[in-house]
Amino acid sequence: MEETKQRSQEEKRKEFEHRIMTGENRWNCSLWIEFEKWERRNNNLERARRVFARGLARLPSWFKLWYQYIRMELMLGNVDGARQLYQKAASEHGLLEQGQAWPVDHYWLSLGADLWISYAQFEDRNGNEIDRAHRVRAVFEQCIQCYKGAPRAQAWIWYANFEEDFGGVSGARNVYERGIESYEKIIDHDHIAKSKAREEVKALLVAFAEFEVRCNEIDRAKCVYKRAIDCWPLSNFLYFKIVSFKNQYGNEDIDDLIERKRCYEQGRIED
Secondary structure (H helix, E strand, O other): OOOHHHHHHHHHHHHHHHHHHHHHHOHHHHHHHHHHHHHOOOOOOHHHHHHHHHHHHOOOHHHHHHHHHHHHHHHHHHHHHHHHHHHHHHHHHHHHHOOOOOOOHHHHHHHHHHHHHHHHHHHHOOOOOOOOOHHHHHHHHHHHHHOOOOOHHHHHHHHHHHHHOOOOOHHHHHHHHHHHHHHHHHHHHHOHHHHHHHHHHHHHHHHHHHHHHHHHOOOHHHHHHHHHHHHOOOEEHHHHHHHHHHHHHHOOOHHHHHHHHHOOOOOOOOO
């Protein structure tokens, strides 16, 4: 009976091996994950790890594959192993982005942000009280360095939220200012990356204004919105945010920002 089971497993394994080496299947992330899960269901843990290692050697940029490998190690209670995988994934990601101020592919930029935020969340959950903040900050500083100072806005926002909860208002404000400054440098000096950087900084400015509102710093929030509308006077997105802000806080000083947008209504509209 056991011999029959082993023979059946070998046949199935050969089938997987054939599939992952055939045509476009070699780049099929879902197939590698299916292969790994099958090995794990058959209690072949080391084989499952080897499947992940082989898949990542071929598809090092696929965060989903890294995440499944990390998730498996965490399910097994292997926190140190999961941390080593995050470190390796971050290092691999840094090598892939080396020399680029901005990834050409916006989808890849999104995947990169997911990787770094997931890594930071892991350290936030698993670090002790003595070194937790240090580990989380180290992850984001590595992320910022990887992207030449300009990761996706959601990474900056997560970092700022962490500082708001852990380090206080001044730490969070400093993160927002650093992020905005980094995007402004790209907008000024990198023509290819300019349009993507403009979209990211717009999202970051709105998050910054909302942060100032949470801190009851209404005048600061108004200044952030003014900074945004000066750059994007045609933006419907910013217009609706500013109108909502005025309706909630009755700040008459912001009327000029609303009026400025209305003056452009018959022109081109940026969303």
